[in-house]
């Protein structure tokens with residue numbers, strides 16, 4: 102009997118686990134759980150005899166892959182797969198997948214939760230401002246970007262996007278105004294929502310030069326990855342511009358500086374919360390389970406991300 106392990110430092114809801122279990126058990130496999138683990142050693146012990154692995158942002162590196170002697174597939178239940186060592190997966194003959202789109206709406210809703218918190222001054226009693234009529238720039242128009250645009254239109258915002266991999270026609274069809282360069286996006290929009298993946302091309306790419314183009318009252322919303330921000334330069338910019346705010350679903354490496362210098366101008370979720378809704382847990386978790394059992398049954402490699 103094949104074994105599937107769900108290894109999540111940040112657990113799925115019970116309802117999601119129940120549904121994942123039923124997908125796995127109905128396919129004649131066994132489900133195992135490792136939740137809220139605190140050391141790599143626990144993960145290494147848990148993967149030893151499993152055939153399939155479901156993770157979230159949990160690190161799957163060569164240590165994990167070496168320990169997982171029977172593993173043939175790992176699915177990142179979510180969008181960004183920068184936590185998977187793809188080359189090591191390929192070297193070990195392990196198929197790596199993600200579940201694109203499944204948690205996108207949850208992340209997009211949090212964008213506005215954090216944006217409103219910022220422009221309403223953390224509900225501290227002083228006068229804030231509204232979203233209606235303001236411009237939001239979606240930096241990378243993938244699944245999350247699409248939902249951000251949809252919600253922004255509901256707020257009566259002007260919606261712009263930059264994404265060299267998505268056609269202008271597709272954006273226009275969604276009622277989103279495409280711009281031709283990343284600089285134009287930052288120059289045009291008071292609010293920017295980041296949806297770029299963390300990779301060699303994007304790491305530290307959100308720098309002072311780019312951010313300084315943003316109009317007065319700028320808010321940068323990061324539900325993507327902290328690695329894409331040049332954190333030292335963000336601090337330098339916020340020192341120069343007292344109007345600039347940063348809200349993020351990922352705690353930056355230099356959090357202490359924000360606490361010391363930028364009171365009221367930043368917000369960080371204590372734990373990454375974008376995808377932490379019951380709906381997103383069910384969507385992403387069940388999709389991951391289905392992808393694994395289909396792979397076992399038919400060899401289906403849809404959503405494979407390693408070569």
Ligand code: 3PG
Nearest residue numbers: 157158179180181373376
């Ligand atoms: C993703 O890439 O899907 C999101 O960042 C969610 O990550 P999480 O599953 O660790 O909450």
